Amino acid sequence: MKIQRITILALGLIGGSLAKALKTRGFDGEIVAWGRREASLAKGLELGLIDRYSLDLTEAIAGADVIVVATPTLIAADMIKQLAPLVNDQVIITDVASVKGNLLTAAKQAFGKVPANLVLGHPIAGSEKSGVEAAKADLYVNHRVILTPTDETNPRALQAIKAMWELTGAEVVEMPVAEHDEVLAATSHLPHVLAYTLVDALAGSPEQQNIFRFAAGGFRDFTRIASSDPTMWKDIALANSDAILKTIDLFSAQLSILRSAIETKDSENIMASFTRAKSARDKFALMLEKQSKDASE
Amino acid sequence: MKIQRITILALGLIGGSLAKALKTRGFDGEIVAWGRREASLAKGLELGLIDRYSLDLTEAIAGADVIVVATPTLIAADMIKQLAPLVNDQVIITDVASVKGNLLTAAKQAFGKVPANLVLGHPIAGSEKSGVEAAKADLYVNHRVILTPTDETNPRALQAIKAMWELTGAEVVEMPVAEHDEVLAATSHLPHVLAYTLVDALAGSPEQQNIFRFAAGGFRDFTRIASSDPTMWKDIALANSDAILKTIDLFSAQLSILRSAIETKDSENIMASFTRAKSARDKFALMLEKQSKDASE
Numbered sequence: 001m002k003i004q005r006i007t008i009l010a011l012g013l014i015g016g017s018l019a020k021a022l023k024t025r026g027f028d029g030e031i032v033a034w035g036r037r038e039a040s041l042a043k044g045l046e047l048g049l050i051d052r053y054s055l056d057l058t059e060a061i062a063g064a065d066v067i068v069v070a071t072p073t074l075i076a077a078d079m080i081k082q083l084a085p086l087v088n089d090q091v092i093i094t095d096v097a098s099v100k101g102n103l104l105t106a107a108k109q110a111f112g113k114v115p116a117n118l119v120l121g122h123p124i125a126g127s128e129k130s131g132v133e134a135a136k137a138d139l140y141v142n143h144r145v146i147l148t149p150t151d152e153t154n155p156r157a158l159q160a161i162k163a164m165w166e167l168t169g170a171e172v173v174e175m176p177v178a179e180h181d182e183v184l185a186a187t188s189h190l191p192h193v194l195a196y197t198l199v200d201a202l203a204g205s206p207e208q209q210n211i212f213r214f215a216a217g218g219f220r221d222f223t224r225i226a227s228s229d230p231t232m233w234k235d236i237a238l239a240n241s242d243a244i245l246k247t248i249d250l251f252s253a254q255l256s257i258l259r260s261a262i263e264t265k266d267s268e269n270i271m272a273s274f275t276r277a278k279s280a281r282d283k284f285a286l287m288l289e290k291q292s293k294d295a296s297e
Numbered sequence: 298m299k300i301q302r303i304t305i306l307a308l309g310l311i312g313g314s315l316a317k318a319l320k321t322r323g324f325d326g327e328i329v330a331w332g333r334r335e336a337s338l339a340k341g342l343e344l345g346l347i348d349r350y351s352l353d354l355t356e357a358i359a360g361a362d363v364i365v366v367a368t369p370t371l372i373a374a375d376m377i378k379q380l381a382p383l384v385n386d387q388v389i390i391t392d393v394a395s396v397k398g399n400l401l402t403a404a405k406q407a408f409g410k411v412p413a414n415l416v417l418g419h420p421i422a423g424s425e426k427s428g429v430e431a432a433k434a435d436l437y438v439n440h441r442v443i444l445t446p447t448d449e450t451n452p453r454a455l456q457a458i459k460a461m462w463e464l465t466g467a468e469v470v471e472m473p474v475a476e477h478d479e480v481l482a483a484t485s486h487l488p489h490v491l492a493y494t495l496v497d498a499l500a501g502s503p504e505q506q507n508i509f510r511f512a513a514g515g516f517r518d519f520t521r522i523a524s525s526d527p528t529m530w531k532d533i534a535l536a537n538s539d540a541i542l543k544t545i546d547l548f549s550a551q552l553s554i555l556r557s558a559i560e561t562k563d564s565e566n567i568m569a570s571f572t573r574a575k576s577a578r579d580k581f582a583l584m585l586e587k588q589s590k591d592a593s594e
Binding site for chain 1: 421423441443472476479480481483484485487488489490491492493494495496497498499500501502504505507508509510511512513515516517518519520521522523524525526527528530531534535538541542545547548549550551552555556559560562564567568570571572573574575576577578579580581582584585
């Protein structure tokens with residue numbers, strides 16, 4: 001299945017970088033963009049990321065082989081609903097959102113079933129910058145893209161989206177929707193929730209001034225993700241609420257065990273927990289180091 | 298009160314850096330070290346950080362004007378007990394441990410009262426490296442040292458310890474013992490407990506392999522402190538248990554509120570919490586940036 005036209009819905013960092021990577025790495029088809037803010041689309045055209053754009057959704061997706069929903073997480077479900085009456089069943093629809101379960105549900109409702117040509121995906125890549133101006137051709141190089149096909153997914157559609165991401169330099173892996181949402185809840189959504197919670201709790205305490213004044217490097221690293229965009233993370237918390245609630249409960253149960261160990265001065269169990277954690281964290285750090293070494297080669 | 302001889306008990310990164318800073322920045326008295334591992338002491342002598350050392354505590358502290366307890370947190374209380382029968386009331390005793398309340402209690406027990414010449418202190422500085430070889434003359438430059446005098450503290454002893462730290466380039470601040478332990482519990486001890494808890498909880502889950510495989514930069518920063526030395530942090534958890542339990546409860550209450558908001562899809566309150574947190578975190582980051590800019594000037 002040769003892709004000749006890709007339409008990207010919303011041209012920000014993620015969509016813009018996809019376009020730039022494809023253009024830079026030999027995609028010879030046409031890239032069209034749609035969005036609500038003409039300034040971003042015009043900028044994308046000026047930067048040579050896209051071939052043309054339209055503010056009209058129907059016009060933008062006309063003749064597209066692939067539609068990439070690259071809007072923020074919560075709007076992505078709406079976009080899929082808007083697309084349902086506009087597309088035929090030959091068009092492949094994919095996306096880049098951080099949560100997959102809510103989109104699968106939205107698609108089932110909008111299409112009456114899971115469309116065979118729907119291939120939900122999630123590139124694990126980002127930047128502290130945002131907007132189409134920040135688009136990078138190598139944003140996805142050696143980064144993982146998780147695709148979450150279902151039993152209904154057309155293997156040729158899956159293959160086409162896999163090939164698209166591999167062209168950007170990404171490593172594509174597949175997993176079920178529920179597993180994706182659980183893994184991301186544990187490694188990304190829960191840490192954000194915990195960091196926001198800690199900073200909010202301290203900021204509300206009467207000693208706030210002193211507390212932050214004496215915080216140091218460990219606190220800075222630990223709370224860095226609490227400086228993330230609140231709207232985006234509120235959307236993710238809502239979109240992946242079930243999996244996040246599960247990981248909050250897993251975490252709270254563990255915290256409660258450790259709290260008891262501290263209260264009863266149970267040196268042995270505190271030590272055991274900290275030691276297990278350090279060992280797992282050190283292994284993870286080595287793995288990540290190896291990955292980023294591979295990425296820079 | 299002119300200090301002519303300082304004895305440092307245990308020569309690791311913290312004690313070694315204090316010695317090096319004093320030697321480099323014009324302290325013209327004698328620096329003696331005591332410790333259990335002769336190799337560290339001999340290395341300190343070789344590096345020119347100290348003038349001499351002894352493995353015998355009585356010999357090491359003979360004639361000292363100031364004794365700096367620079368052992369790990371949990372041993373510090375023992376050291377103070379060991380010192381009690383050996384020192385006269387003219388000698389100033391200070392320390393560098395992360396928790397102050399347990400040392401004050403130990404001192405009361407060992408001396409029968411809070412000694413007037415006891416000036417407990419805590420330099421907020423460190424390094425991922427440890428050992429006397431890692432000692433740095435500028436470790437304390439523009440870092441805060443918290444001194445925690447009591448009503449019984451001799452103002453001249455306080456002044457002498459303040460002058461000693463100011464000579465290293467540190468900014469000395471004073472606060473009550475309980476406040477120190479609460480502020481440190483909130484900004485340092487609790488984050489360590491949370492990071493250890495998260496990694497331990499995930500490492501124990503059946504999906505461990507996948508979970509860590511898909512974790513990215515945010516997770517790396519958030520869990521960096523879970524790679525800290527488990528023994529040191531077990532000791533701190535025990536030494537500051539009351540304040541840590543209080544902050545765990547404050548945190549858990551806040552997490553429980555946020556959990557409810559996620560469960561009931563209370564978009565407004567999730568957004569409010571994340572927004573307050575981001576605002577406080579951004580302010581803190583600016584403050585820390587300014588500090589480290591000052592430090593590098």
